[in-house]
Amino acid sequence: MTAKDNLKFFAALYGLKYVEERIEQLLEDFGLADAQDKLVGAYSTGMKKRLGIARALLHKPEILFLDEPTNGLDPEGSRSLLNYIRRLNEEQGVTILICTHLLKQVQDLCHSFVFIDQGRFLEQGTLIELEDKYLGAVKVEVETPLDVNEANFPDFPVIDQRPGYLVFQVQDKEQIPQLLAAVLAKAPVYSGNILGRDLEALYFKIRGEQDE
Amino acid sequence: MNKQAIWAVAKKDMLAIKESIQIWLPILILPIVFCLVLPAGLILAIKYFGNAGNVDQIISLLEQLPPGSIRDSILQWDEQNLQILYFFLVYLFAPFFLMIPVMISSVVAASSFVGEKERKTLESLLYTPIDIASLFWGKLLSAFIPAIGLTLISALGYMLVVNILGYDLFGQFIFPQANWLVLIFWVVPTVSLFAIFLNVYVSARVKGFQEAYQLGGLVILPIIALFVSQMAGIMFFSSLVLVALGFIMLVVDLFLVYKTTKDFDRNRLFMSQVK
Numbered sequence: 001m002t003a004k005d006n007l008k009f010f011a012a013l014y015g016l017k018y019v020e021e022r023i024e025q026l027l028e029d030f031g032l033a034d035a036q037d038k039l040v041g042a043y044s045t046g047m048k049k050r051l052g053i054a055r056a057l058l059h060k061p062e063i064l065f066l067d068e069p070t071n072g073l074d075p076e077g078s079r080s081l082l083n084y085i086r087r088l089n090e091e092q093g094v095t096i097l098i099c100t101h102l103l104k105q106v107q108d109l110c111h112s113f114v115f116i117d118q119g120r121f122l123e124q125g126t127l128i129e130l131e132d133k134y135l136g137a138v139k140v141e142v143e144t145p146l147d148v149n150e151a152n153f154p155d156f157p158v159i160d161q162r163p164g165y166l167v168f169q170v171q172d173k174e175q176i177p178q179l180l181a182a183v184l185a186k187a188p189v190y191s192g193n194i195l196g197r198d199l200e201a202l203y204f205k206i207r208g209e210q211d212e
Numbered sequence: 213m214n215k216q217a218i219w220a221v222a223k224k225d226m227l228a229i230k231e232s233i234q235i236w237l238p239i240l241i242l243p244i245v246f247c248l249v250l251p252a253g254l255i256l257a258i259k260y261f262g263n264a265g266n267v268d269q270i271i272s273l274l275e276q277l278p279p280g281s282i283r284d285s286i287l288q289w290d291e292q293n294l295q296i297l298y299f300f301l302v303y304l305f306a307p308f309f310l311m312i313p314v315m316i317s318s319v320v321a322a323s324s325f326v327g328e329k330e331r332k333t334l335e336s337l338l339y340t341p342i343d344i345a346s347l348f349w350g351k352l353l354s355a356f357i358p359a360i361g362l363t364l365i366s367a368l369g370y371m372l373v374v375n376i377l378g379y380d381l382f383g384q385f386i387f388p389q390a391n392w393l394v395l396i397f398w399v400v401p402t403v404s405l406f407a408i409f410l411n412v413y414v415s416a417r418v419k420g421f422q423e424a425y426q427l428g429g430l431v432i433l434p435i436i437a438l439f440v441s442q443m444a445g446i447m448f449f450s451s452l453v454l455v456a457l458g459f460i461m462l463v464v465d466l467f468l469v470y471k472t473t474k475d476f477d478r479n480r481l482f483m484s485q486v487k
Contacts, residue, residue: 001224012220013340052336 003027003043003051004036007058014059026054030084046077053084063095064088070105082109107199115206123206131197134205139195140176141167146187153182167195213349217342221350226358228327229320239316239358243366246308248373251301255377258297270296294381301374302386306395309367313359313404320355321411322428326421329485338482345473348412355408360401367396394454402461409468416476417484 001009004023011019027033030050035043040051049069056064069085070078086109088094100106106113113130115122123130139159148161153168156179160167170179176192183189229235274295277283282303289295328334337347371387378386411428418424 001227005224005227009220009224010336010340013217013337013342015214015216015341055336 001040002037003032003040006040006051007055010055011058016059019058022058026057030054031080044077045072046074046081049073049077049081050084053081057088057094061094063097065097065099067099068102069098069100070102078105085109103199103203113199115203117207127199127202130199130202130206134202134209135173135194135197136205138170138173138176138197139167140170140179141165141193141195142180142183143190143192144183144187146183150186151183153179155179156182214342214346217346218350218353221342221347222353222357225320225324225327225351225354229354229358235319235323239319239362242315243312243362243369246305246312247366247370251305251370252373252377254300255297255374255381258293259377259381270299274299289382297378297381298386301378302389302391305370306392309363309370309395310400310403312366313363313400314407316362317355317359317404317408318411318428320358321351321408322415322424323421324351324355324412325415325481325484326418326424329419330421332485334481334485338478344476344478344481348416348472348476351412351415352405352408355412356401356404359404359408363400363404364396367392390451391454394451394458398458399454399461402458402465405465406461406468409465409472413468413472413475416472416481419485 004027007023007026008019011023016022024033027036030053032047032050032054035047040048043051049072053064053066053069066085070081073081082105085096085098089096098106098110107127112124112126114124123133125133143165145164146166148158148166151158151166151168155175156168156170158166159169166183168179170176173194176194180189180192229239271292274286277286285302286295286299289298325334328337371392375385375387411424414427415424418427
């Protein structure tokens with residue numbers, strides 16, 4: 001079956017009528033317009049995924065469930081698919097629920113996160129909320145030529161170093177400006193970066209805490 | 213039940229048949245051989261060579277026929293050759309027209325759900341809002357329409373060939389006959405439905421083509437054998453017997469509909485594809 005026939009068939013199953021225009025629009029949106037008369041069997045994995053999402057959008061749903069949408073896609077394919085998903089949300093206001101284990105991929109895409117383990121709810125929140133709750137003692141990597149021996153701040157111990165960088169430990173995010181001011185008093189600062197704040201690190205913290 | 217969805221499923225599956233030569237070629241060859249080549253050959257053989265080979269057994273069979281309308285209809289012809297020809301054309305060939313729809317519907321129906329499973333398309337089908345009954349009816353139609361359509365066409369072709377080629381010999385058109393009309397329009401649909409229901413049921417339960425064809429064939433073959441052998445006999449009886457047979461099949465069909473719709477829900481169908 002061709003992509004177009006495929007969409008027509010599913011439109012009929014959804015009970016939709018007068019779908020020609022909608023189908024053409026979707027094929028256009030998902031970059032399949034040129035391949036619309038090709039057999040779906042000859043499609044690449046990425047094209048099949050895009051067709052699958054186009055199919056799920058036929059009836060203009062308000063909420064979309066996606067299970068591992070980028071599974072089996074190459075980096076380009078994943079990126080363009082994630083961009084489609086983002087546009088779908090921003091332009092058409094579709095709520096999208098993505099089930100995935102690729103945390104890095106969705107970290108910047110999703111507005112909020114729910115962690116589920118063996119069907120059991122663990123935690124939920126936006127990245128900021130999760131950070132506030134789980135980040136705890138913060139490691140800050142500061143790009144500075146300051147010598148480690150001079151970086152003797154009692155509140156902010158140095159826990160790691162590499163040429164041009166020092167890693168300090170602070171109690172929480174609120175202390176970072178004080179740390180930076182202290183370093184600045186002695187040497188220039190080129191950049192500062194909180195370590196371990198990505199979704200994956202938070203995930204392990206959340207899991208670790210639940211296991212205890 | 214959702215008419216639009218039923219028709220969409222049926223149409224999609226019939227298009228798939230059209231696109232697969234492995235399916236439609238045997239489906240076409242069988243009716244052509246049985247309905248056109250065989251009767252034409254038989255009529256022409258008798259017309260030009262005067263006999264159809266060793267016919268002693270058939271003659272003795274004809275002589276043993278019980279008195280009744282069938283005996284009369286055969287013995288209305290003076291020549292022995294014509295009696296034999298008439299016996300073949302009107303009675304012995306009839307079961308073929310039951311075999312054709314049963315075979316077509318078995319082949320198509322056996323792959324109905326299994327085809328979706330093998331192509332991994334059943335899952336996305338089950339995600340749509342189509343109700344399971346509509347899905348089943350779509351699958352049934354996709355086998356029923358080609359089976360009945362081809363049977364009608366072959367029966368029409370057969371009657372035309374026999375009428376035209378046989379006119380010289382019999383001096384009249386021998387078709388249509390009441391028995392045949394009952395057979396084609398009443399027994400063929402009900403028996404086809406029976407084969408389809410069974411095969412769709414099996415197809416929905418098993419995981420792969422092999423199982424479907426084997427199981428479907430296992431169920432169908434003895435039934436075909438029974439029917440073909442019995443039909444030869446039943447055609448000796450009246451149209452009334454055929455009407456009754458159709459009714460029996462209809463009751464069995466209704467039971468199978470009930471059983472199928474009761475046995476399958478979305479979850480069961482989904483699990484049947486998990487390997």
